[in-house]
Amino acid sequence: MAYLARRIALGVLTLWLVTLAAFVLLRIAPGDAVTAAIARSPGEGGLAAADIEELREELGLNRSWPVQYADWLGDAVRLDPGRSLASSRSVVDEIRPRLAVTAELALFALVITVLVGLVGGLAAARFAHSLPDTLIRSAALVALSMPSFWLALVLIVATASWTGHFLALGYEPFSSSPGANLSAVLPAAVVLSIRPAAILLRVVRASTLEAAGTQYFLMARARGLSRQVALAKHAFRTAMLPTVTVVGAQAVFMLGGAVVIEQVFGLPGLGRLLVESVLARDFPVVESLVLLSGVTAVLINLLIDFAYTRLDPRLRVAA
Amino acid sequence: MSISSLKTPSARLTRTHVSRPGLIGAALAALIVLIAVLVPEIGPDPDRQQLSKILESPGSSQLLGTDQLGRDQFSRVAIGARNSLYAVVVVIVVSGIGGGIVGLFSGYRGGATDLLLQRVVDAVMAMPLVVLALAVVAAAGASFWSVTLAISVAFAPLTIRVARSSAVSLRNAEYIAAARINGASTTRILFRHLVPNAAGPWAIVAASQAGAAVLIEAALAFLGVTPGRITLGGLLGGDAQTYMYGASWLIIWPGITLALLALSVNLLGEWIADNVSSRPSS
Numbered sequence: 001m002a003y004l005a006r007r008i009a010l011g012v013l014t015l016w017l018v019t020l021a022a023f024v025l026l027r028i029a030p031g032d033a034v035t036a037a038i039a040r041s042p043g044e045g046g047l048a049a050a051d052i053e054e055l056r057e058e059l060g061l062n063r064s065w066p067v068q069y070a071d072w073l074g075d076a077v078r079l080d081p082g083r084s085l086a087s088s089r090s091v092v093d094e095i096r097p098r099l100a101v102t103a104e105l106a107l108f109a110l111v112i113t114v115l116v117g118l119v120g121g122l123a124a125a126r127f128a129h130s131l132p133d134t135l136i137r138s139a140a141l142v143a144l145s146m147p148s149f150w151l152a153l154v155l156i157v158a159t160a161s162w163t164g165h166f167l168a169l170g171y172e173p174f175s176s177s178p179g180a181n182l183s184a185v186l187p188a189a190v191v192l193s194i195r196p197a198a199i200l201l202r203v204v205r206a207s208t209l210e211a212a213g214t215q216y217f218l219m220a221r222a223r224g225l226s227r228q229v230a231l232a233k234h235a236f237r238t239a240m241l242p243t244v245t246v247v248g249a250q251a252v253f254m255l256g257g258a259v260v261i262e263q264v265f266g267l268p269g270l271g272r273l274l275v276e277s278v279l280a281r282d283f284p285v286v287e288s289l290v291l292l293s294g295v296t297a298v299l300i301n302l303l304i305d306f307a308y309t310r311l312d313p314r315l316r317v318a319a
Numbered sequence: 320m321s322i323s324s325l326k327t328p329s330a331r332l333t334r335t336h337v338s339r340p341g342l343i344g345a346a347l348a349a350l351i352v353l354i355a356v357l358v359p360e361i362g363p364d365p366d367r368q369q370l371s372k373i374l375e376s377p378g379s380s381q382l383l384g385t386d387q388l389g390r391d392q393f394s395r396v397a398i399g400a401r402n403s404l405y406a407v408v409v410v411i412v413v414s415g416i417g418g419g420i421v422g423l424f425s426g427y428r429g430g431a432t433d434l435l436l437q438r439v440v441d442a443v444m445a446m447p448l449v450v451l452a453l454a455v456v457a458a459a460g461a462s463f464w465s466v467t468l469a470i471s472v473a474f475a476p477l478t479i480r481v482a483r484s485s486a487v488s489l490r491n492a493e494y495i496a497a498a499r500i501n502g503a504s505t506t507r508i509l510f511r512h513l514v515p516n517a518a519g520p521w522a523i524v525a526a527s528q529a530g531a532a533v534l535i536e537a538a539l540a541f542l543g544v545t546p547g548r549i550t551l552g553g554l555l556g557g558d559a560q561t562y563m564y565g566a567s568w569l570i571i572w573p574g575i576t577l578a579l580l581a582l583s584v585n586l587l588g589e590w591i592a593d594n595v596s597s598r599p600s601s
Contacts, residue, residue: 010441017442026458141589145582147534149541150555150574157563157570256449260538274450275542278457286457293450294442301445 007305011298018294019076022287023069072287081288086280091288094273101171101185102269105262106254108189109196113250116197118243121204126231128209136201143198148257152191152264171267188265192257196250200243207242211235240311248304252297338593344586351400351580358397365394365549374566384568387558396572399551403533403580406467410532413471415525418478423513425479426486427505437483440476448473448535456544463548466539474528481524485517519595526588533581551577 056062063071075081081091124136156167167187172180211217212235220230259271270289277285359365369389377384383392425433443451448470455469489495489512498508539545540552554573563570 013438014441014445017438018445021439021442021446022454025454141585142582145530145534145578145585147537147552147574147577147581149538150570150577153555153563153570154574157567160564161567252445252447254447256447259449259453260542263542274453275544278453278544279461281457283457286454290446290450290454294446297445297447 004306004309007302011302014301015295015298018298019073019291020069022290022294023072025290026283026287027065027068076288076291081291082284084277084282084285086277086282086285091284094285095270095288095292098268098270098273100173101267102255102258102262102271104174104181104185105189105192105258105267105269106251108185109192109254109257110247110251112189112193113196113200114247116193117200117204117247120197120201122208122231122236124201124205125208125212125235126228128205133205137205140198140201143194146194148191148194149260149264151194152188152261155187155191156264167265184265184267188261188267191264192254192261195257196253199250200246203242203246204239207239208235211238214238237311241308244304244307244311248300251300255293255296338590340586341590341593344583344590347579347583348587351576351583352404354397355401355404359394359401362394362397363391365390365398367391374562376566377568377572383572384566386566386569387562392568392572395549395554396551396576398549399554399573400576400580402463402548402550403536403577406463406470406536407529407532407584409467410471410474410536411525411529413468414474414478414528414532415521417471418475419482419517419521419525420509420514421475422479422482423486423509423517424505426483427490427509427513429487429490433483436479440479443473444476444480446473449538452535452539453542453544456539461544461546463540463545463550466536466545470532470535470539474532477528478521478524482517482521485520486513489513489516523588523592523595526584526591530581530585530588533577533584537577551580 053062061068072081079092083090084094087094120136120140124133127133160166167183171184174181208231212231217230217234220234221227225233255270258269259274261267262269262271263275270292273285274289276282277289367390369385372381372385372389373387375381375385375389377392381391381393383396385392386395421436425436446454451473452466452469455472456465459465459469495508495512498512503511537550537552537555540550541556543553543556545553551573555570555577559569559573
């Protein structure tokens, strides 16, 4: 438990550094929210210097950085990150409906990743260095080199011209129309899972083969277990450790991958909100989204550490 | 002969064997570089609009067809590939080489510098790459170079981490101690001893990042954050989204070029990794 306590402390520290990074990143840049807002609405008559100063004061941008940071952090902790500059709605209201979309997309993609990665990786290890293995590994390498958003475009154009059916035709909440919801989210989830699945597959294969080279595996074989059973009973558990690491890393990756895939499939998720906000330099929204993904990533990493202690008994006692 | 000029036990890339994937990767990369260098020089101007020739399908006069403004698609793909190559080179230099040296220094020095730097690395590594890169773009403004720099910054922590762990394990090696006793400066130890001996894992990480960098740069360009420059990702986004249903060549060729470029970089990376790991460990 000492191990876990240390990981949690480290997670909190990282989280704090993430807030600091999110804050500093958007303030070292030339220009601030006010100049960005002016740039966004050209031709609406110039603002007088006094007006600009007044606006800065209203938004609190004229105070020193440490004061601004303390204030901002306080707001973030109270889940009150302010208003969007673009829509002047509260950031929480902007984010909430979109969170569900991204969460659904990422969840489906993660399930597909784990299924394909585990089954494919174990199959490749079972048939190591023979034809099925070569085929699976080549497919994984090709999948790693494919730009996923391009595959998505090809998929959309191909289905549109062959079947006359448009894959990217907007989004319906699951509660209002389960069928329309799934037909909008599932293709996107499949495309999003291609790269993570390929990475996971390679890791599962490599770590299973590594475990199959150990003495205890040889011992299991010597006791008369078939290669298949020995792999399943003895190599699999050892192979789970690196597997869990990769699944976690890929879950974090999906937060980023969703940005692009949502754009292609027209899903109104957090990723599209981020792109829109970046292009509009809508700082409160960008900051909140960076913070949100940082928090999610840190939590995922904590979950992985927890899984470690379940999988590897040595970590439960070692400091 | 001073001790510090003795050859260090080598983990550098000495003997290499040429594998089939390595050869395929090198041939592909050479072909793409050739097209990226030559076609924009000798082919039609990628920006020249010919409104009498809009959306022509690939054929004898326009090898890869034309876009909605009659611009030659082959020239545009070639210049896009050139820009992708620029991005890869910058990422390798900044994240690969720069990050590696920072990591070696951090690991060799240890102490407060190391502690502070590693916590910053933790924070950066905690964020999803695309989100981090977009945040940098939001701060620095949308342009090709800010995107390329953002990717380098987002990639650097991993190189730093890997190089650092090599430096930590080499720090107490006898030949490093010998060099120090001999009066070698930190800079000399860093470049003469640590860099060549940590090169293996470092090269593997940098090579795998190069392939990913191609795709991430393209993804960000696709989102429209590299205005004013023709990129492979940019060719797939924007107006191509409107015309792709009738003119599939608008998305097929930039995409295939992108995939082949990433594949060649990945194959070269695998080749480097094979050569590094198949050598006897030092």
